[in-house]
Amino acid sequence: MDILTKNWDKIDPLRIDSYTRTGGYGALRKAIREMDPEKVVAEIKMSGLRGRGGAGFPTGEKWGMAAKTPAKEKYFICNLDESEPGVHKDRAIAEKNPHQIIEGILIGAAAVGAKKAFIYINGNYQKQKEILEIALEQAREKELVGKSVMGSAFKVEIVIFEGAGAYICGEETALLSSIEGKRGEPRLKPPYPPVAGLFGKPTIVNNAETLANIPFIIKQGAKTFSQIGSSASPGTKLFVLEGAVRNRGIHEAPLGITAQELIYNSLYGGGMASGKEFWFAQIGGASGRLAPAGKLDQSLSYGPGEFPLGCGSILVVDKSADIKDLLFSWADFFHRESCGKCLPCREGTYRLWEIAKRIKNNDVSKRDKENIEEILWTLSNTTFCPLGNFAAVAWKDAMRMFSDKIFN
Amino acid sequence: MSLQKILLNFEPRPENLLAVLKKTQKENKYIGKKECEVIADYFSLPLARVYSFASFFDGIRTKKDDKKIIKICSGGPCLSENSKKVARQIEMFLGVEVGNDIHSKYRLEYMSCLGLCDRGPIVEIEGNIFERVKPETVDDILKNYL
Ligand SMILES: Cc1cc2nc3c(=O)[nH]c(=O)nc-3n(C[C@H](O)[C@H](O)[C@H](O)COP(=O)(O)O)c2cc1C
Numbered sequence: 001m002d003i004l005t006k007n008w009d010k011i012d013p014l015r016i017d018s019y020t021r022t023g024g025y026g027a028l029r030k031a032i033r034e035m036d037p038e039k040v041v042a043e044i045k046m047s048g049l050r051g052r053g054g055a056g057f058p059t060g061e062k063w064g065m066a067a068k069t070p071a072k073e074k075y076f077i078c079n080l081d082e083s084e085p086g087v088h089k090d091r092a093i094a095e096k097n098p099h100q101i102i103e104g105i106l107i108g109a110a111a112v113g114a115k116k117a118f119i120y121i122n123g124n125y126q127k128q129k130e131i132l133e134i135a136l137e138q139a140r141e142k143e144l145v146g147k148s149v150m151g152s153a154f155k156v157e158i159v160i161f162e163g164a165g166a167y168i169c170g171e172e173t174a175l176l177s178s179i180e181g182k183r184g185e186p187r188l189k190p191p192y193p194p195v196a197g198l199f200g201k202p203t204i205v206n207n208a209e210t211l212a213n214i215p216f217i218i219k220q221g222a223k224t225f226s227q228i229g230s231s232a233s234p235g236t237k238l239f240v241l242e243g244a245v246r247n248r249g250i251h252e253a254p255l256g257i258t259a260q261e262l263i264y265n266s267l268y269g270g271g272m273a274s275g276k277e278f279w280f281a282q283i284g285g286a287s288g289r290l291a292p293a294g295k296l297d298q299s300l301s302y303g304p305g306e307f308p309l310g311c312g313s314i315l316v317v318d319k320s321a322d323i324k325d326l327l328f329s330w331a332d333f334f335h336r337e338s339c340g341k342c343l344p345c346r347e348g349t350y351r352l353w354e355i356a357k358r359i360k361n362n363d364v365s366k367r368d369k370e371n372i373e374e375i376l377w378t379l380s381n382t383t384f385c386p387l388g389n390f391a392a393v394a395w396k397d398a399m400r401m402f403s404d405k406i407f408n
Numbered sequence: 409m410s411l412q413k414i415l416l417n418f419e420p421r422p423e424n425l426l427a428v429l430k431k432t433q434k435e436n437k438y439i440g441k442k443e444c445e446v447i448a449d450y451f452s453l454p455l456a457r458v459y460s461f462a463s464f465f466d467g468i469r470t471k472k473d474d475k476k477i478i479k480i481c482s483g484g485p486c487l488s489e490n491s492k493k494v495a496r497q498i499e500m501f502l503g504v505e506v507g508n509d510i511h512s513k514y515r516l517e518y519m520s521c522l523g524l525c526d527r528g529p530i531v532e533i534e535g536n537i538f539e540r541v542k543p544e545t546v547d548d549i550l551k552n553y554l
């Protein structure tokens with residue numbers, strides 16, 4: 001069942017007609033003409049859609065919170081900051097079917113009563129930004145964005161906000177700060193953005209993939225959607241397969257699928273690349289856990305589980321890889337991306353990175369070994385935002401599973 | 409384009425601050441104290457706020473830097489496409505180690521994933537991005553740009 005990728009490569013992303021011909025903006029019409037905002041929120045709640053940005057928060061509940069909060073101004077933000085190593089699914093949606101995201105934003109903005117929306121895009125995604133700009137321009141011409149959407153009383157403006165290379169700005173409150181012209185440091189929650197977000201106003205932040213699901217749900221109904229995928233988290237997901245697998249890249253699959261199937265089924269990964277022997281898989285980007293062969297049979301969905309799905313990328317590592325290189329890769333990323341607001345993460349990621357260099361050069365000391373445990377504990381338990389926890393996830397698994405290879 | 413002219417294209421609202429910095433950097437290569445002062449004035453913000461904002465982002469430079477900058481992605485997916493060998497080759501060609509800022513003309517650094525993981529290894533030279541770089545081809549790429 002394809003929801004997100006159905007028309008990829010069939011439609012021309014630069015021509016809005018090409019999207020409307022496949023029924024595009026029909027869901028917006030239905031949401032505006034046939035449903036009231038409460039009905040739209042109720043429908044999304046009923047669908048069971050959960051956010052695809054990593055945390056898996058129920059989208060309908062989030063919208064309901066913002067819709068209920070009285071305010072003259074509200075904001076709606078599409079999070080397209082995507083900068084987790086190994087993840088490029090949102091880039092693909094923007095590139096292949098930009099109107100799917102825009103339609104999702106419009107339906108969401110109408111449902112919560114937001115008159116201004118932002119698409120917060122990763123600063124490296126220049127080509128995708130241009131595609132979205134063209135798409136927005138065409139949507140304005142067709143009066144789908146602007147003073148009177150489809151001739152109704154609903155008015156909304158959508159602008160693109162370009163990031164400048166900071167992973168932490170994908171975290172929703174850091175994202176809001178950076179739009180406000182402040183350092184992209186996370187804020188204390190609560191208040192949650194749907195209650196007090198951008199400039200203190202109720203704000204929805206949704207991942208681009210989450211929003212791309214909205215038109216389908218409104219058009220086909222919550223019931224149809226909720227029957228796809230797993231009951232705890234319905235729908236499909238864009239999985240990104242990287243590393244030593246035959247078919248690398250993006251694969252749409254129902255939630256609840258196992259990593260085993262994603263990697264080995266010919267519909268998806270198609271097995272290991274020739275000559276490569278499976279060692280372990282990292283599930284959920286650089287902040288994901290490591291799964292050995294015996295654990296690939298667990299189902300991947302949002303909800304309780306041993307291997308959180310995160311943003312849905314899977315790095316398949318084969319036996320020729322050197323775990324020391326990977327430890328460095330993870331530490332290098334998180335030490336650069338730590339925002340510096342809290343000490344345990346700022347110092348912890350830095351020290352871990354220094355130790356990673358020594359591990360790589362085979363001159364790790366006894367003190368280093370002792371310190372690793374302490375640093376990982378501190379990162380997991382005392383940091384201000386989840387980035388600090390993320391930095392420790394893969395390292396903890398690696399220490400447990402491969403310490404003989406790390407300290408040989 | 410002068411900074412004054414750039415500013416005229418933007419309303420002095422906080423949500424335009426990052427866009428102004430990016431545009432200024434494009435013209436000016438970096439955003440120094442002088443630029444920060446003019447921008448702070450235009451947005452009616454304290455200078456410290458503008459400077460601390462500008463210095464936060466990897467994509468904004470707050471110091472003049474005449475060195476040519478070469479970056480290589482340190483992400484896991486690029487690693488599995490042999491970025492390690494590419495890094496070794498660049499180190500040999502330039503005669504400087506990654507992260508070791510001692511060369512008078514070049515600076516070689518690791519960078520975070522650019523989301524081009526399906527086309528790795530990724531190397532960036534003076535803002536130009538190269539995909540699927542191989543140890544055998546990297547010398548030619550470097551010769552063209554340095
Ligand atoms: C360090 C960090 C980085 C994040 N990066 C992103 C990102 O690039 N894109 C994204 O959609 N969500 C990202 N998130 C999650 C957001 O905070 C937020 O939960 C999400 O955008 C909400 O949208 P959703 O409910 O549709 O998933 C990140 C979170 C953390 C802690």
Ligand code: SF4
Pocket residue numbers: 168185186337338339340341342343345346383384385386387388389
């Ligand atoms: S955990 Fe890291 S990224 Fe998060 S607030 Fe602290 S320093 Fe910043």
Ligand code: FES
Pocket residue numbers: 085086087481482483484485486487520521522523524525526528529530
């Ligand atoms: S890991 Fe190198 S571009 Fe993503």
